[in-house]
Amino acid sequence: xxxxxxxxxxxxxxxRQIRVWGPNGQRRLTKSHIFVSGIKGTVAEFCKNxxxxxxxxxxxxxxxxxxxDTLNANFLIPPDDNAYMGKTVAEVCSDSLKEFNxxxxxxxxxxxxxxxxxxxxxxxxxxxxxxxSRATKKAVNEKWRKLSKQVAFYTVDCRNSCAExxxxxxxxxxxxxxxxxxxxxxxxxxxxxxxxxIPWKLIPRxxxxxxxxxxxxxxxxxxxxxxxxxxxxxxxARVLEIxxxxxxxxxxxxxxxxxxxxxxxxxxxxxxxxxxxxxGGILAQVLSRFxxxxxxxxxxxxxxxxxxxxxxxxxxxxxxxxxxxxxNFFYFDAQDGKGMIEDIANYSK
Amino acid sequence: xxxxxQQSAIKxxxxxxxxxxxxxxxxxxxxxxxxxxxxxxxxxxTIEVSNLNRQFLFxxxxxxxxxxxxxxxxxxxxxxxxxxxxxxxxVKNPEFDAEFFxxxxxxxxxxxxxxxRRHVNRLCLAADIPLVESGTTGFLGQVTVHVKGKTECYxxxxxxxxxxxxxxxxxxxxxxxxxxxxxxxxLLFAKLFGDKNQDNDLNVRSNNPAxxxxxxxxxxxxxxxxxxxxxxxxxxxxxxxxxxxxALANEETWKNRRRPRPIYSKxxxxxxxxxxxxxxxNCSVTDGDSMVSVMPSLGLKNPQELxxxxxxxxxxIEALKLFFAKRKKEIGHLxxxxxxxxxxxxxxxxxNIRAESFGIPLHSLFEAKGIAGNIVHAVATTNAIIAGxxxxxxxxxxxxxxxxxxxxxxLEHPSRKMLLMPVEPFEPNPSCYVCSKTxxxxxxxxxxxxLRDLVDRIVKAKLGMNLPLIxxxxxxxxxxxxxxxxxxxxNYNANLEKSLSELPSPIVNGSILTVEDLQQELSCKINVKxxxxxxxxxxxxxxxxxxxxxSPATNGDNASTSNNxxxxxxxxxxxxxxxxxxxxxxxxxxxxxxxxxxxNVESEDDDLMExxxxxxxxxxxxxxx
Ligand SMILES: [Zn+2]
Numbered sequence: 018x019x020x021x022x023x024x025x026x027x028x029x030x031x032x033r034q035i036r037v038w039g040p041n042g043q044r045r046l047t048k049s050h051i052f053v054s055g056i057k058g059t060v061a062e063f064c065k066n067x068x069x070x071x072x073x074x075x076x077x078x079x080x081x082x083x084x085x086d087t088l089n090a091n092f093l094i095p096p097d098d099n100a101y102m103g104k105t106v107a108e109v110c111s112d113s114l115k116e117f118n119x120x121x122x123x124x125x126x127x128x129x130x131x132x133x134x135x136x137x138x139x140x141x142x143x144x145x146x147x148x149x150s151r152a153t154k155k156a157v158n159e160k161w162r163k164l165s166k167q168v169a170f171y172t173v174d175c176r177n178s179c180a181e182x183x184x185x186x187x188x189x190x191x192x193x194x195x196x197x198x199x200x201x202x203x204x205x206x207x208x209x210x211x212x213x214x215i216p217w218k219l220i221p222r223x224x225x226x227x228x229x230x231x232x233x234x235x236x237x238x239x240x241x242x243x244x245x246x247x248x249x250x251x252x253x254a255r256v257l258e259i260x261x262x263x264x265x266x267x268x269x270x271x272x273x274x275x276x277x278x279x280x281x282x283x284x285x286x287x288x289x290x291x292x293x294x295x296x297g298g299i300l301a302q303v304l305s306r307f308x309x310x311x312x313x314x315x316x317x318x319x320x321x322x323x324x325x326x327x328x329x330x331x332x333x334x335x336x337x338x339x340x341x342x343x344x345n346f347f348y349f350d351a352q353d354g355k356g357m358i359e360d361i362a363n364y365s366k
Numbered sequence: 367x368x369x370x371x372q373q374s375a376i377k378x379x380x381x382x383x384x385x386x387x388x389x390x391x392x393x394x395x396x397x398x399x400x401x402x403x404x405x406x407x408x409x410x411x412t413i414e415v416s417n418l419n420r421q422f423l424f425x426x427x428x429x430x431x432x433x434x435x436x437x438x439x440x441x442x443x444x445x446x447x448x449x450x451x452x453x454x455x456x457v458k459n460p461e462f463d464a465e466f467f468x469x470x471x472x473x474x475x476x477x478x479x480x481x482x483r484r485h486v487n488r489l490c491l492a493a494d495i496p497l498v499e500s501g502t503t504g505f506l507g508q509v510t511v512h513v514k515g516k517t518e519c520y521x522x523x524x525x526x527x528x529x530x531x532x533x534x535x536x537x538x539x540x541x542x543x544x545x546x547x548x549x550x551x552x553l554l555f556a557k558l559f560g561d562k563n564q565d566n567d568l569n570v571r572s573n574n575p576a577x578x579x580x581x582x583x584x585x586x587x588x589x590x591x592x593x594x595x596x597x598x599x600x601x602x603x604x605x606x607x608x609x610x611x612x613a614l615a616n617e618e619t620w621k622n623r624r625r626p627r628p629i630y631s632k633x634x635x636x637x638x639x640x641x642x643x644x645x646x647x648n649c650s651v652t653d654g655d656s657m658v659s660v661m662p663s664l665g666l667k668n669p670q671e672l673x674x675x676x677x678x679x680x681x682x683i684e685a686l687k688l689f690f691a692k693r694k695k696e697i698g699h700l701x702x703x704x705x706x707x708x709x710x711x712x713x714x715x716x717x718n719i720r721a722e723s724f725g726i727p728l729h730s731l732f733e734a735k736g737i738a739g740n741i742v743h744a745v746a747t748t749n750a751i752i753a754g755x756x757x758x759x760x761x762x763x764x765x766x767x768x769x770x771x772x773x774x775x776x777l778e779h780p781s782r783k784m785l786l787m788p789v790e791p792f793e794p795n796p797s798c799y800v801c802s803k804t805x806x807x808x809x810x811x812x813x814x815x816x817l818r819d820l821v822d823r824i825v826k827a828k829l830g831m832n833l834p835l836i837x838x839x840x841x842x843x844x845x846x847x848x849x850x851x852x853x854x855x856x857n858y859n860a861n862l863e864k865s866l867s868e869l870p871s872p873i874v875n876g877s878i879l880t881v882e883d884l885q886q887e888l889s890c891k892i893n894v895k896x897x898x899x900x901x902x903x904x905x906x907x908x909x910x911x912x913x914x915x916x917s918p919a920t921n922g923d924n925a926s927t928s929n930n931x932x933x934x935x936x937x938x939x940x941x942x943x944x945x946x947x948x949x950x951x952x953x954x955x956x957x958x959x960x961x962x963x964x965x966n967v968e969s970e971d972d973d974l975m976e977x978x979x980x981x982x983x984x985x986x987x988x989x990x991x
Contacts, residue, residue, distance in 0.1 A: 034745050066746050294754030355784055358785055
């Protein structure tokens with residue numbers, strides 16, 4: 018396909034994963050360039066995963082200085098203040114990541130995410146925004162959507178033991194191969210703004226409560242002028258008030274369960290390390306599968322073989338779904354242990 | 367972040383991690399970040415290059431060092447004040463007995479083979495310490511919780527049986543590539559480079575073995591001054607040529623089968639390879655013996671490329687020559703190892719030539735290596751996710767939050783919107799021979815089968831015992847241990863060679879045996895039923911054990927030590943534990959009161975759901991062809 022073969026060194030290093038996604042999948046990974054902004058525990062986990070998997074390059078942006086708080090759940094920062102004194106989070110993390118896999122180019126970009134021009138994102142295949150305000154996510158998403166090149170856009174937030182991943186692939190075309198034919202599909206992803214402003218009446222009742230909780234928190238942080246994650250139990254009354262208003266404005270009856278979720282989310286916003294490992298893993302998995310979903314037949318022979326022997330409804334469903342990307346939110350809550358995919362789009366439009 | 371209660375449970379806990387590999391590295395990191403301060407790790411392995419894509423605590427410079435120790439040192443760099451103790455040892459060593467296990471609050475498994483998993487399960491039951499078990503393959507993973515008396519033990523459910531093939535399929539009538547691989551690895555490789563004293567079924571069974579076998583045996587002996595290439599060609603012609611020819615003579619065999627084609631070296635290879643290009647002289651020998659390879663000198667670069675018959679034949683001869691030229695000292699005690707490049711090249715070539723002969727499609731070195739080494743597909747992300755889930759369960763176990771225990775599946779494709787699917791753990795299986803006292807039934811020919819057959823094929827292979835002891839009534843028939851005197855050892859050895867009915871205390875129809883493993887603190891009863899005949903194809907072991915969970919799928923490391931003469935074990939190690947295949951409603955395992963309550967819970971929370979065979983995840987055995 019792409020002509021270039023993996024080097025001997027690459028084949029030896031990536032042996033076990035090539036057995037999962039094939040040499041073409043690996044080649045696609047080594048050619049992709051990833052931009053990551055906002056590095057805390059979950060994003061650190063994500064970066065570790067994609068560097069190990071062998072993407073082409075990772076560019077980190079996080080100008081925050083390393084301090085006690087940034088150490089939580091982030092194993093990329095050694096707890097030695099002589100080593101990190103005066104350095105930014107991105108710089109220290111970049112040094113650690115380089116050691117994981119010398120074949121991946123890891124670098125640091127300085128600047129303010131919210132004021133970057135659209136052309137900045139042109140050189141990346143994938144943009145991942147961690148821990149940012151609603152306004153910043155929206156601004157970056159809009160710039161990114163204007164680019165000619167089709168790339169993937171993700172946001173990720175983890176608070177306490179809950180997390181949200183948002184995915185935007187714009188208009189994503191993919192093919193499914195059956196024995197007889199190749200079918201073309203196209204999926205339309207709503208923008209970040211569209212996805213968070215869908216009237217709640219249109220959202221199915223059984224949708225994860227975390228979707229609503231995250232929207233309430235966003236409004237709270239924006240109206241109170243807080244930084245992402247800057248809140249405490251003292252803010253509970255105000256948060257619940259905003260929640261009530263939002264439910265009223267959307268003409269949907271409020272759920273009691275949401276109150277306890279909100280309480281957990283604001284009481285302690287530091288990440289729960291096991292949740293970081295899980296969500297950072299899911300995000301990397303979703304991303305790598307997106308990257309090599311283009312050539313399905315070649316990519317996953319072994320995986321298909323694994324399943325072929327199992328005659329069950331579930332299996333057949335699983336195979337036919339191959340290549341379909343995650344659309345468009347993922348939620349994890351360590352309390353019930355579920356990792357849910359939610360497709361939240363305005364289908365009435 | 368963790369709550370106050372969680373934090374105090376974490377801080378005071380002492381945990382044992384078994385395995386510092388793919389899951390282990392992730393687990394140790396997540397435990398340290400989560401605030402665990404007292405961790406022991408056991409792992410017998412050393413670091414290899416193919417680990418580096420996911421075992422992120424290891425660097426290229428660590429290759430060859432102890433995984434447990436390097437993992438410990440790496441984690442201490444970002445959490446210097448915690449206490450981590452590493453044991454570079456096999457978890458089956460006697461020092462890790464129930465007493466040792468009792469010092470921990472919870473045991474976390476990140477293992478890659480069923481054998482060790484079963485061993486740890488038994489020790490956890492003996493020591494009454496909760497176990498969190500895990501496994502991954504590709505994008506699939508699973509975490510389960512095993513607490514004695516509360517949830518099922520690791521062996522309550524049937525585990526996938528190791529794939530065994532009838533000997534004649536391997537030696538005479540292969541129909542699939544995997545059969546050729548098993549032949550190349552377990553028979554030919556073992557014959558040429560392994561222990562000469564091991565029984566070996568390499569030769570075709572001929573109608574009059576008396577006069578043929580002697581002569582054939584000698585083919586494999588290399589005379590002192592024999593030219594290596596000549597020797598290689600002689601082996602080639604013997605196994606791919608005259609052996610096939612001899613087999614063809616047996617018309618009965620080929621009545622309903624495709625006849626194989628004998629292949630001789632002179633038809634595929636030029637007269638003399640050495641004169642042609644002097645390959646052996648300039649072959650590349652890089653760091654370490656396991657890096658010796660014939661591929662560069664033959665111009666073969668891409669391991670995913672398919673070699674033709676000539677290329678395979680060249681690899682066969684050149685690899686054989688190289689073993690004698692560069693690794694002569696090892697010959698006689700080599701066992702196949704998937705990380706031994708030259709061994710993989712030789713086995714790939716031999717399997718392909720045999721495949722060609724039998725009209726079976728050929729495979730690339732990469733594929734052959736996967737089949738021969740039972741390589742489990744592994745990706746870093748799944749291990750990271752599973753490690754996170756293990757820690758979440760471990761914290762619940764420490765808080766004794768029994769009704770919150772879950773087994774969680776990590777799926778490749780969502781099922782009912784879930785990528786991570788928690789389900790309630792099952793209750794212990796009342797007929798499990800490991801965690802309950804249910805006797806087993808063994809059908810065996812008590813006049814023909816020897817005690818050795820019982821020990822090898824049942825007690826070790828199926829019951830997974832390490833240091834077994836066998837009693838019949840008050841009479842001790844067999845035991846293993848360091849503290850036995852010579853007379854006892856001689857007695858036991860004599861017993862091994864006797865048929866069951868000739869033992870000092872004869873085992874006959876209706877006898878009840880007690881089989882124990884003192885280290886595992888496992889004891890079980892076996893009811894013996896005499897049976898005359900066994901089907902050679904379906905019951906190759908010549909005995910049938912029922913009421914047991916299947917034998918461990920042997921892992922690559924120990925498969926070749928199997929000395930079962932009637933069946934050849936193929937090592938299909940599975941790292942994801944089996945999911946229950948039977949449908950079991952959760953409500954069935956709930957007390958009545960709880961059931962009511964869950965039904966009344968509003969649909970907000972569908973935690974307590976029916977498992978509809980959550981997914982095949984489980985059986986995810988790698989397909990081997
Ligand atoms: Zn059991």
